[in-house]
Amino acid sequence: MKVYVTGFGIISALGLGAGSTLDALFNRQSGVGPLRWLETMHSHLPCAEVPFSTQELRKMAGVAQDKVITRTALMGILALKEALEMALWNEHKPLNPVLISGTTVGGMENTERFFLDFLSPDTSHDQYILAHDCGVCTQMIADHFGHFDMLSTLSTACSSAANALVLAADMIRTGRTSMAVAGGSECLSKFHLNGFNTLKILDKDPCRPFDDTRAGLNLGEGAAYLVLESEESAKARGVKPICLLSGYGNACDAYHQTASSPEGDGAVLSMKKALQEAGLSTQQIDYVNAHGTGTPNNDESEGKALMRVFGADTVPPVSSTKSFTGHTTSAAGSVESVISILALLNNFLPVNLNYSNPMGMLSFRPVTDEKPSRPLSHVMTNSFGFGGNDTTCIFSKI
Amino acid sequence: MGVYIQAAAQISVQNPLCDDWLDNPIQYQVPYQRSLEPDYKKFLDPVASRRMGRILKRAIATSVTVAGSSGITNPDAIIVGTGLGCIETTEKFLLALVQEGEEFLQPTNFINSTHNTIASHIAVHMKCNGYNSTYVHLGVSFESALLDAFMQFQLGRIHTALVGGHDEMIPNYFKILDKVGFWEGKMASECAVSFMLGDTPCRNPMARIREVVMLHNATAQREEEVINQVCERMETARNDWDTLPTVKPVFGESFTSQAFEMYAAAVKMQRGLIADNILLTNHYRGTETSLIFLSKC
Structure with missing residues (x-):
């Protein structure tokens, strides 16, 4: 059974909405820069924050002042709103839709501020106690719109949103629902900024994925959601499908909690599974949006995996757009799915910013020119998480 | 298509890795009780054991037990549901952050704080490169994992799956949740249950x-x-x-x-x-x- 994309929405350091995202990609305007909102002693580390304060996001989302909500949920609401509008949600309500969301940090932004208060007799911040749970974030996003018949929350670290898409598509394929909205949302927190910092994988300069001098990643934040729908449902609701989620694959590197295997075994498996599921040959892939974090380990491992899957001399155009959005962690899978879909629909290749020095062990160089050599028909996007949770999605023109 | 429970194992407030609870349940009159631990030497070498939090050790022990009793040592999928994930390690990192600041934090506590640490540790331990996922949806986290496995069977992508429900409860988190009336008079406890599922019934499926x-x-x-x-x-x-x-x-x-x-x-x-x-x-x-x-x- 085919799974169609009938809507998508995004918020990231590139701004709110597909339009802002597309403009930034075309104009090569990165969202990576100095921190504005997060209070941390590591303010020298460049990050890619969403360019709105939590208060501004609350207003934009139309959420009442006194309602307990998190930045992660607010970004999710704004991305979901765009996706649902595109899919004509209000005009033709779907039957029993589901929402599958990916997050890891959950309500940590408040927990890290109030944890000592939680532990003390002080009750003034207790409303944030239950809001810590990842699942509550999904509830906040869903209940803003209402009408969702089932929710679930994925947490496979940096591939969470990609695996949310996988579950959502499977729910359609098994006939459990006709519409499944899926993606992820994650705001920056001191917790994970410090966490990544202890691993010494944050670059003090803007990240340089697939560059020989790359020295780590820049953290980002954002949210993106895709509306997935069966052909029957799209037809019945009078919605024009945008593209197909034609294949996806999930595999585990089973190598190390934070490092990827040297030859990218898990990545090879997830890409191969996705190609098989889509019924596509490697030659048919026109663009790969890589996980490409900019860490020495990931880009070497993923680069080698791409050469193993596609053949060293026939790797399609590859870029990492984390040089634009930063690493949006749990949201990366859906943020980069939306970017891949924008590339597909607009027949362009998002460039890999800050690239100048080829990596010796790789046979290919990342994209530095937007103009593709042929119109795009099939695009692939990789999302890899801590613990070796590797997931690949393929989107195809109809 | 059938999905069969081939084997199951638990570590809980009852005697671990056995069915003693059925005839002789241990009775408790406390608001909060942590699990009774088995001897982990059978499952993990002491060095690995020291590095792991209790939730990870329980997950490995129950997983290895059902792999042994079902004879399925390399399942096609490993899927875990967990409400709070590795909350003990998360708390260590969080407390250090809020009490001592951002200067002297330990990477190990961050590495083992993500929810998917459990499923990935099982995968590394059992050398399973197959489908791997983690669900964190409140009180239905386990059922989310089970639903995913069930669909993978339905779609014919897998023939065997290791599905687990894992949660730990630390004193501070018990207290915090108690403060907002979460426990409703029930005894707070911890959970480690692993199931080996298969699409072909073994000799004596449960x-x-x-x-x-x-x-x-x-x-x-x-x-x-x-x-x-x-x-x-x-x-x-x-x-x-x-x-x-x-x-x-x-x-x-x-x-x-x-x-x-x-x-x-x-x-x-x-x-x-x-x-x-x-x-x-x-x-x-x-x-x-x-x-x-x-x-x-």
Whole structure:
């Protein structure tokens, strides 16, 4: 059974909405820069924050002042709103839709501020106690719109949103629902900024994925959601499908909690599974949006995996757009799915910013020119998480 | 297509990795009780064991146990449901952050703080490169994992799956949740239950999983409608499906308690102690509902 994309929405350091995202990609305007909102002693580390304060996001989302909500949920609401509008949600309500969301940090932004208060007799911040749970974030996003018949929350670290898409598509394929909205949302927190910092994988300069001098990643934040729908449902609701989620694959590197295997075994498996599921040959892939974090380990491992899957001399155009959005962690899978879909629909290749020095062990160089050599028909996007949770999605023109 | 529970194992407030609870349950009169630990030497070398939090050790021990008893040592999928993940390690990192600041934090506590640490540790331990996922959806986290596995079987992508429900409860988090009345008088506890599932019944399968459904903000009417739809699809009558009293008095309350309910039902079904068709329902705080349909093999 085919799974169609009938809507998508995004918020990231590139701004709110597909339009802002597309403009930034075309104009090569990165969202990576100095921190504005997060209070941390590591303010020298460049990050890619969403360019709105939590208060501004609350207003934009139309959420009442006194309602307990998190930045992660607010970004999710704004991305979901765009996706649902595109899919004509209000005009033709779907039957029993589901929402599958990916997050890891959950309500940590408040927990890290109030944890000592939680532990003390002080009750003034207790409303944030239950809001810590990842699942509550999904509830906040869903209940803003209402009408969702089932929710679930994925947490496979940096591939969470990609695996949310996988579950959502499977729910359609098994006939459990006709519409499944899926993606992820994650705001920056001191917790994970410090966490990544202890691993010494944050670059003090803007990240340089697939560059020989790359020295780590820049953290980002954002949210993106895709509306997935069966052909029957799209037809019945009078919605024009945008593209197909034609294949996806999930595999585990089973190598190390934070490092990827040297030859990218898990990545090879997830890409191969996705190609098989889509019924596509490697030659048919026109663009790969890589996980490409900019860490020495990931880009070497993923680069080698791409050469193993596609053949060293026939790797399609590859870029990492984390040089634009930063690493949006749990949201990366859906943020980069939306970017891949924008590339597909607009027949362009998002460039890999800050690239100048080829990596010796790789046979290919990342994209530095937007103009593709042929119109795009099939695009692939990789999302890899801590613990070796590797997931690949393929989107195809109809 | 059938999905069979080939083996199951638990570590809880009852004697670990056995069914002693069935005839001689340990009784508790406390608000909060941590699990009784087995001897981990059988499962992990001492160096690895020292590096792991308790939730990881329990996950490995229950996983290795069901792999051994089912003979399935390399499952096609490993899927975990966990409400809070590795909360003990998370707390260590968080407390250091809020008490000592951002200067002297330890990477190990961050590395082991993500929810998917559990499923990935199992995968590394069992050398499984297959499908791997983690669900963190409140009191229906386990059922989310089970639903995913069930769909992977339905789509013919897998023949075997290791599915687990894992949660730990630390004193501080017990206190915090108690402060907002979360426990409702039930005994707070921890959960480690692993199931080995397969699409071909082994010699003595425990039960057959017929269907898994999750609902959000469902009215009683919507729930009944869905149950009837499932019954119709399975060509069974609604009144063929019995319910069971909860085993929370035996195993306590945690985010993944429903894993204990399915485990206990499967143990009893295998021994012929309960009806042949059982519907397990879970209503989490009035917002999330799950339905698991189990039948005797």
